[in-house]
Amino acid sequence: MLMFVLFFIFLGQVSYASVDPINFSFASFDSQSCGEDGDLICFGSAVAGNGFVDVTPRLQHTNGTSSSGNNVGRVLYKYPVLAWPATISTSFTVRISKDSNSTGSGDGMAFFMTRGDGPSPVNSYGAFLGLLNRTTNGKEGNMIGQLGVELDTFYNNEFDPDDNHIGLDTTSISSIVTASLNNIDIDLKLGREVKVKFDYDGWGKMLQISVAYAGAPLVSVLNYSIFMSKTVPSSVYVGFTGSTGIVSESHQILDWSFMSVPLPKYSLVDDQSGKAKKKKIMAITLPVVTGSFVLVICIYLMVKAYRDKSRRRSKGDLEIRSRNAVNAPKMFTLKELIKATQNFSKEKLLGTGGFGSVYQGTISDTLSSVAVKKISATSKQGEQEFLAEICTIGRLRHKNIVQLLGWCHERDHLLLVYEFMANGSLDRYICKGSLSWRTRYKILTGLASALLYLHDECGNTVIHRDVKPTM
Numbered sequence: 001m002l003m004f005v006l007f008f009i010f011l012g013q014v015s016y017a018s019v020d021p022i023n024f025s026f027a028s029f030d031s032q033s034c035g036e037d038g039d040l041i042c043f044g045s046a047v048a049g050n051g052f053v054d055v056t057p058r059l060q061h062t063n064g065t066s067s068s069g070n071n072v073g074r075v076l077y078k079y080p081v082l083a084w085p086a087t088i089s090t091s092f093t094v095r096i097s098k099d100s101n102s103t104g105s106g107d108g109m110a111f112f113m114t115r116g117d118g119p120s121p122v123n124s125y126g127a128f129l130g131l132l133n134r135t136t137n138g139k140e141g142n143m144i145g146q147l148g149v150e151l152d153t154f155y156n157n158e159f160d161p162d163d164n165h166i167g168l169d170t171t172s173i174s175s176i177v178t179a180s181l182n183n184i185d186i187d188l189k190l191g192r193e194v195k196v197k198f199d200y201d202g203w204g205k206m207l208q209i210s211v212a213y214a215g216a217p218l219v220s221v222l223n224y225s226i227f228m229s230k231t232v233p234s235s236v237y238v239g240f241t242g243s244t245g246i247v248s249e250s251h252q253i254l255d256w257s258f259m260s261v262p263l264p265k266y267s268l269v270d271d272q273s274g275k276a277k278k279k280k281i282m283a284i285t286l287p288v289v290t291g292s293f294v295l296v297i298c299i300y301l302m303v304k305a306y307r308d309k310s311r312r313r314s315k316g317d318l319e320i321r322s323r324n325a326v327n328a329p330k331m332f333t334l335k336e337l338i339k340a341t342q343n344f345s346k347e348k349l350l351g352t353g354g355f356g357s358v359y360q361g362t363i364s365d366t367l368s369s370v371a372v373k374k375i376s377a378t379s380k381q382g383e384q385e386f387l388a389e390i391c392t393i394g395r396l397r398h399k400n401i402v403q404l405l406g407w408c409h410e411r412d413h414l415l416l417v418y419e420f421m422a423n424g425s426l427d428r429y430i431c432k433g434s435l436s437w438r439t440r441y442k443i444l445t446g447l448a449s450a451l452l453y454l455h456d457e458c459g460n461t462v463i464h465r466d467v468k469p470t471m
C-alpha cells in the first residue's frame with residue numbers, strides 16, 4: 001500500500017509579532033494626569049484630580065440653580081494608537097450625575113476615536129456632545145474621521161430613542177445604531193458608577209458594547225458590524241468628550257484601560273471586497289514520508305534533473321520544461337521570489353511555524369497573489385521532504401485543495417509557492433454565527449469531495465493527519 005502521512009501547516013493560525021500591542025491603563029486620575037508629565041490632554045471644561053476626570057464641571061448648588069450650562073470638555077490619551085488593522089478592547093468607569101433639583105438633564109458623554117489631538121469643535125455643546133457642530137454634523141465624505149460611543153442622557157426627539165441610551169456616532173450626532181439601557185435596568189444619570197466595555201474584533205469587524213453598574217457582571221447591549229478602516233484613520237487619538245446644554249450635568253471618568261493589538265494587513269481584505277467568496281481547503285503540507293514507491297521515483301527524477309542540470313551547466317533546462325507543462329508546478333528563481341515578497345519583508349509575513357515562515361507575495365508578470373513558504377535552514381523539513389512535498393502535492397489537482405504553483409531551490413534556499421487564500425482560516429467565520437446553513441452545507445460537501453479525492457481518486461492514497469479549511 002502506498003501511503004503518505006501528511007502534516008498540514010496553516011497560514012491562519014500563526015503569530016504576527018511585528019508590531020507591539022498598545023496597552024495602557026489608568027486606575028485613577030490625579031491633578032498631574034492632564035499636566036506636562038501626564039499622559040492626557042484636557043480641553044475645555046475637562047479637569048483631572050482627586051481620582052477622576054471631570055469632563056464637565058461638578059454641580060454647584062447655589063440658590064437652587066446649577067452652574068452655568070453649555071459646557072464642553074474633552075480628554076485624549078496623549079499618543080496616537082492603532083485603530084486598524086487591529087483588535088481593540090477598552091473599558092472604563094464613568095459617573096454621570098444629573099442635577100436632581102432640575103427636571104431636565106444634561107446631554108451626555110462619549111468614548112471616542114478621532115483623527116487629531118485638537119480641541120472640541122466650536123459650538124459643539126449640548127446635543128453635539130463635543131463631537132460635531134452645526135457645520136460638520138451630517139456632512140457627507142466624513143472629513144472628521146471619528147467614531148463615538150455615546151452615553152446619551154438627554155432626549156432629543158428628532159433622533160434619540162430616549163434619555164438613557166448607548167449609540168454609535170460617526171458623521172452625525174444622529175446615531176447609526178442605538179440601544180436603550182432601560183431594558184437592562186441601568187440609569188446612566190443617577191450618579192452611580194457605570195462600567196462600559198468596548199470590544200472591536202478586527203477579523204470579524206464586529207463592535208460589541210457591554211454595560212453594567214460597577215461591580216455587577218457586564219451585560220451585552222450592542223453588537224454592530226462596522227469596518228473600522230472606513231470609519232476612522234489607521235492612527236487615531238482616543239479619549240472622552242462630554243457636554244451640557246442649558247441644564248448642567250456632571251460627567252466623570254474614574255478609570256480607563258485600553259488595548260490595541262495589531263493584526264496583519266490581510267485582516268482588512270473583507271473591507272475591500274465584501275463578503276468572502278472562495279472556500280477552499282488549504283493544504284500546505286509538511287509531509288513525513290513513511291515510504292512510497294512514487295516518492296522514490298520522484299526523488300530519483302528530481303535528483304537526476306539537478307545532476308543533469310549541473311553537469312550540462314544549462315541551468316534553465318528544467319525550468320523551461322516545467323514552464324511548458326500546463327499547470328505543472330513551476331520553478332521560480334530566488335530573484336523572482338525576493339521581488340514578489342519585497343525581500344521577505346516583515347510587512348509581507350503571514351506567519352511562522354516549525355518549518356520556517358510564510359510570506360505573501362505578488363508575482364510580477366501575472367500579478368497573482370501567492371503564499372511563499374520559506375523553509376528555514378534549521379527546519380526538520382530537509383531537502384528530501386522538500387522534494388517529496390513538490391512531488392506529492394504538485395500532482396494533486398482539486399478545486400478545493402490549495403494549489404502548489406511552484407518551488408525554488410537555490411543557494412541553500414528551499415521555497416514553495418502556493419495559491420494565496422486571502423480570507424484566512426474558516427474558524428474565523430464558523431464561530432460567528434454569520435454562516436448560513438446553506439453555506440455550511442456547501443463547505444462540508446466541498447470538504448468531503450476533497451477528502452474523497454485524496455483517499456480514493458488521486459491515484460495513490462494520501463492520508464491526512466489534519467485538514468485545515470480556509471475561506
Ligand SMILES: *[C@@H]1O[C@H](CO)[C@@H](O)[C@H](O)[C@H]1NC(C)=O
Nearest residue numbers: 021022023024025257259261
Ligand atoms: C495590558 O496591561 C494589563 C495591565 O496593565 C495586563 O494585565 C495585560 O496582560 C496587558 N496585556 C497585554 C497584551 O500586554
Ligand SMILES: *[C@@H]1O[C@H](CO)[C@@H](O)[C@H](O)[C@H]1NC(C)=O
Nearest residue numbers: 060061062063064065066067
Ligand atoms: C444667589 O442668590 C443671592 C441672593 O439672592 C445672589 O446675591 C447671588 O448672586 C446668587 N448666586 C448665584 C450663583 O446665582
Ligand SMILES: *[C@@H]1O[C@H](CO)[C@@H](O)[C@H](O)[C@H]1NC(C)=O
Nearest residue numbers: 061062063064065099100101
Ligand atoms: C437642591 O438645591 C438645594 C438648594 O436650593 C440644595 O441645598 C440641595 O442640596 C440640592 N439637592 C441636591 C440633591 O443636590
Ligand SMILES: *[C@@H]1O[C@H](CO)[C@@H](O)[C@H](O)[C@H]1NC(C)=O
Nearest residue numbers: 120121122123133134135136
Ligand atoms: C464648527 O467647528 C469648526 C471647527 O471647530 C468651526 O470652524 C466652525 O465654525 C464651527 N461651526 C459653527 C456653526 O460654530
Ligand SMILES: *[C@@H]1O[C@H](CO)[C@@H](O)[C@H](O)[C@H]1NC(C)=O
Nearest residue numbers: 179208219220221222223432
Ligand atoms: C452580541 O453577540 C454575543 C455573541 O458574540 C452575544 O452573546 C450577545 O448576546 C450579543 N448581544 C446582543 C445585544 O445582541
